[in-house]
Amino acid sequence: MVSSKDVAKHAGVSQTTVSRVMNTPDLVKKPTVDKVMASIDELNYIPNGHARSLVQNKTNTIALLSGPLHNPFFVDTTTAIVNYANDKGYRVNVQFVNDQKLNEAYTSAVENKVDGIIMSCILIDDPIFEKFERMDLPFITYNRKHKMNKHFVEIDNFEAGYLSAKHMLDLGHTRIAWVGGPLTVSTFNNRYEGFLHAMKDHHHQLLEEYVIHTDTSKHDITSAFKRMMSLEQSPTAFCAATDSIAMNLIDDASKENLIVPQDVSVIGIDNVDLSSHGLIQLTTVGSISEQNLGYLAICELIKMIENKKNSCVKITESVKVFNRNTTKAIQ
């Protein structure tokens, strides 16, 4: 492996000068620069990023701990995050984390001395939160948040759940189901709370069988759908906690030869890019500004890294219903 010392020898200068040519060429006389550059080309020299990181204590790398891409929400956020970070000169280490392998992911990120961590996957009372704070390692969560209520970007999840239920109630539905996720996650928790609150505000009694908190796996969602549809009084409307769940439900419905929205109405939350696709046209609740949460978060994270400002980020985007073709008034 050819190092800056090799280049120095070849060019007849000191290693220091080679380093200067790479980083602060203004401090080096023109002919020297040319000489060194020639040697660099000839020897095919490529600086070693690890050596640099070691001495500078800066890696230009960010760890992204994302949810799985089969959820289109994470497709949108991952794209936004990686592209913005790359534009700003940061590499991104991506991991798709299920809640089990979380600790493994944390340590991998920390060992690698990343400059910052951006993640969706954090539990409400995850102990890692304090660790990061103690380590003075910039980090931010998007979509989910920690009970400490700091360093997050989210949509107004309570309001989203509320609007979701209200939309169905306004359409005259009375048999309204909730298909959500684990309540240990702030997102699902708050959306469900909003849903409940809307039902209560409209003096609407909620059947216990109409509420299922899945583990968000396709399999679990399908079995939830089947269980509800086999009830004597099956739901006519499904409020899904995410667009991903909504799309799974619609898939399930179509495989049972049910037509959406004629037979059942489905509404999601997130307003994922895919939801506006011609074939899908999912009615959903999403940010009014239509700003990508991942984008908002990575902007803030990079600000934190570069300004070293400790200002505490708390962003909650307002939401509205995007009325498309998967919900319909009951006749």
Added chain:
Amino acid sequence: MVSSKDVAKHAGVSQTTVSRVMNTPDLVKKPTVDKVMASIDELNYIPNGHARSLVQNKTNTIALLSGPLHNPFFVDTTTAIVNYANDKGYRVNVQFVNDQKLNEAYTSAVENKVDGIIMSCILIDDPIFEKFERMDLPFITYNRKHKMNKHFVEIDNFEAGYLSAKHMLDLGHTRIAWVGGPLTVSTFNNRYEGFLHAMKDHHHQLLEEYVIHTDTSKHDITSAFKRMMSLEQSPTAFCAATDSIAMNLIDDASKENLIVPQDVSVIGIDNVDLSSHGLIQLTTVGSISEQNLGYLAICELIKMIENKKNSCVKITESVKVFNRNTTKAIQ
């Protein structure tokens, strides 16, 4: 920052012993291990991956240069690649590369001294290919391949294009269009060749206006679609070079109030996960084994890294038509 030297001092041993406790604890007496571990816990010591990489010349990091995630093909492959690599103990640096920023992506990967590179985005006669070979840096391409015809995993693209056209011909279509991508990319090139060959084999004359090689952007595909549909004799069947293009075409059609497959038939290539979704049911051509190309590629890459075997990987998966609901016989 607390280093192994600090731990050593705190535990009253040498730095060497601390290193041994971390890596080869069998060589250290039990009480010593315990003492050191206690210090590690107390001081909150975390080893520095860069220092390790520097001395070992091994980073446990792989660079993934993927196409953009709005193409569902790359959603599937990225998931497979990242998860498998993580399972095997490798971190993955992901970049979503457009063909312009390719060189930037290369150098970022090389500077970071990754253990290997896995990429989709390579042009047929990309000079980077030889560079990697000269550097003795393990790498593999998936989906696309280089003219050197080495280190790749692909489906039988020629056959895929052939079957795509044949499918439409068998359904009785005569006005068959091709919507593809840049011919500088092996994938598009070979698929188009296959398409042409099928047309020729069936003595079918191809109209020039029925062939458009887009830049694969949504905008470009839409304008291609509009251009063709405004022809006096517009196509009744679209062979799309990828599922992503096919789904865009279907989206365009629906926005012009055309019904697929009643008004126009559309077939894709890739058999992306999303294509079997209940709402989409895209007819497409894909690998018979239904193995994810990204998975196949990352397996091979890690073998190359760990065995240091120079065996030249060439995998071409056979294909078949997955007949779903977006194509229909002409009456």
Added chain:
DNA sequence: CAAAGAAATGAATACGTAACCATTGAAGAG
């Protein structure tokens, strides 16, 4: 023309780890 200051370069060092070689002490063989 001398003094002072600025520009250009080099020598030495630190970053944190793993690996190599050296040393110590204990156990076993003859």
Added chain:
DNA sequence: CTCTTCAATGGTTACGTATTCATTTCTTTG
């Protein structure tokens, strides 16, 4: 009891860079 072997540990160095400080050379100015 001595010699050999082995287990356990420590001292030192290398990895490749950026940085600090020192030195040399050039330029400016009174």
